[in-house]
Amino acid sequence: MFDDGVLYAGDVNTVLAELPEESVDCIVTSPPYFGLRDYGTATWVGGDTECTHEFGRHLRGGVLGGKDANFQNNNMGSYGDEAVKIGESCPKCGAVRKDLQVGLEQTPQEYIDRLVEVFRGLKRVLKKDGVAWLNLGDTYWGGKGRSGAGSKKTHKARTSATLQKEHTYMGESEGFRPQDRPSDVFKPKDLMMIPHRVAIALQEDGWWVRQDIVWHKPNPMPESIRDRCTKAHEYIFLLTKSKKYFYDNEAIKEPVKQDWGTRNRKNGKYHKEGSGLQPHSGLEKSYKTKNKRSVWTIAPKPFKGAHFATFPPKLIEPCILAGCPKEGVVLDPFVGSGTTCVVAKEHGRHFIGIDLNEEYLEIARKRIEDENDNNG
Secondary structure, eight states: OBTTEEEEESOHHHHHHHSOTTOEEEEEEOOOOTTSOOOSOOEEESSOTTOOOOOOSGGGGTTSOSTTOOOSOOTTOSOOTTOOOTTOBOTTTOOEEEOOOSSOOSSHHHHHHHHHHHHHHHHHHEEEEEEEEEEEOOOBOSOOOOOSOOSHHHHHHHSOHHHHTTEEEOOTTTOEEEOOOOOSSOOTTOBOOHHHHHHHHHHHTTOEEEEEEEEEOSSOOOOOOSSSOOOOEEEEEEEESSSSOOOOGGGGOEEOOHHHHSSOTTTSTTOOTTSOOOOGGGOOSOOSEEOOOSEEEOOOBOOTTSSSOBOOHHHHHHHHHHHSOTTOEEEETTOTTOHHHHHHHHTTOEEEEEESOHHHHHHHHHHHHHHHHHHO
């Protein structure tokens, strides 16, 4: 608990159900991406309580695949070495994985349905004129990557029983390679379009999708691919609960170039008397600022206190400045290392953060406390 905000540990749906209706002005969040990382919140049911349940690089031969596994810096980092889908069983002892985290669902549709459910809870706590900013990255279907196991014995020890059936042994030099995963929609190497599928599902569930903003990363992670471009962008969706909503356009306007915004548009160098040509847009006044564009060029910024990549503060600032009134409340239901809370606090807003992982919440608490000390 802080003077200007609070952090909650627990399942996002459970915590949201306890928050008052229409108590939040703005939501800024980036849920775990589909199939990219295990956040270490699982419990195991049945089996041997002494078993370590080590699956190894499970996801390399699963949804992600090899070259097209999007291992670049998401807001919470890349996939973990022991990422296992919810419902998988341990190949050693048969224990079944139970987890409340988002992102390790068995199928893309289950992931989308899960996020729609979360956003129903978010809509309940969001004020009628509130807005939500949703950042999501994409992944590829199928997989041509190897499992990392050179022998049948190692492969069996590292890989779940489900994936063992889907792998083909290619010899010691190649290891085990997954077969094409079955899907009614996706083909191997297909970009799944997860961000837009989620946005459409939310739209169908009653949200207004006002804009898809491109987050351009000028220094993307390199990718060893030869049949497509290196990915250097993600999406941020502006979602609203109502047709009319709070949006402070002036707070995030950008400066214009000297030779364009400050000249007299009526008598400027581009206007010739008697030519019959009209000034641009018919405007006669000079303007030093312009509306913020829908492509935001912001470099990912590492945070030394976390072992994963985090939200760049500059990415969150315009969301909060435009989407939340001063003294309003900003909510991040997947708060991670707490960047949303820190930025909200810096700009005079209150904050609420929710996360299932206590380790990440401790990082967030420390960051907020350090911010208090620096400003004290």
